[in-house]
Amino acid sequence: MTDSIILEALPYDLTVCKIESTAQVNLKSDFFFLEKTDEELSLVCKTIETPALTLAREDGWRGLRITGVLDFSLIGILSRLTTVLASAHIGVFAVSTYNTDYILIKSGDFERAVEALTRAGYAFPGNACASKAIPDD
Numbered sequence: 001m002t003d004s005i006i007l008e009a010l011p012y013d014l015t016v017c018k019i020e021s022t023a024q025v026n027l028k029s030d031f032f033f034l035e036k037t038d039e040e041l042s043l044v045c046k047t048i049e050t051p052a053l054t055l056a057r058e059d060g061w062r063g064l065r066i067t068g069v070l071d072f073s074l075i076g077i078l079s080r081l082t083t084v085l086a087s088a089h090i091g092v093f094a095v096s097t098y099n100t101d102y103i104l105i106k107s108g109d110f111e112r113a114v115e116a117l118t119r120a121g122y123a124f125p126g127n128a129c130a131s132k133a134i135p136d137d
Contacts, residue, residue, distance in 0.1 A: 005066060005077065005081075005122055005123070006066070006067040006122075006123045006124070006125060007064045007065070007066060007067065007117060007122050007123065007124050008064065008065045008067050008124070008125060009062070009063070009064055009110075009114065009124065010031070010062065010063035010064070010065060010102075012031070012046045012047070012048070013046070013047040013048075013059070013060070013061065013062065013107065014044060014045065014046060014047060014061040014062065014063055014104060015043075015044070015045055015046075015047045015050040015057060015058065015059045015061065016042070016043075016044050016057075016058050016061060016093060016104070017042070017043050017044075017045075017050060017051070017054040017055075017056060017057040017058065018040055018041065018042055018043075018054060018055040018056040018057075019041050019042075019043050019051055019053070019054055019055060020041070020053070020055060021041070022034065022041070024051035024052065024053060025043060025045070025051060026045070026049045029045065029046065029049050031045070031046060032044060032045040032046070032049070033045075033095045033102075035095075044061075044093075044095060044104065047059055060106055060107045060108070061093065061104045061105065061106060061107065062104070062105055062106075062107050062110040063102050063103070063104050063105075064102065064103045064104075064105065064113075064114075064117075065100060065101075065102050066081075066100045066101050066102075067100070067125075077101065078094060078096075078101050078103075081101075081103060081117065081122070082094065082103070084116055084117055084120045084122075085103070085105070085113055085116060085117070087116070088112060088113065088116040090105060090106075090109045090112060090113050090116065091105075091106065091109070092104060092105055093105075
């Protein structure tokens with residue numbers, strides 16, 4: 001079932017952090033995940049847009065997006081992807097939207113991750129293995 005899944009490398013470095021409030025979050029950014037539970041307020045954003053004040057912060061992530069809109073009836077897509085990466089000893093941080101899923105991978109493992117997924121039959125448009133993020137200006 002990998003032939004119908006197309007992955008896209010996001011062209012920027014990402015940061016995962018805990019924040020105290022949303023006051024410094026760039027809500028006009030074209031990419032961020034803001035998640036709140038009874039225990040924490042977490043933010044995934046472009047590294048260049050990370051708020052100056054964070055409670056905890058981990059830089060050095062890259063992202064892969066499953067292209068298109070995934071139907072809620074589809075089962076096991078994220079599981080199959082993460083199984084390939086786990087077999088290659090690559091850890092992930094996954095986030096989802098209504099439309100699709102994103103897999104964050106540490107920058108140092110990104111090229112190996114793309115290679116492992118390609119060997120497993122996943123498709124990447126163009127040269128998705130641009131292992132260096134495009135700097136945000």
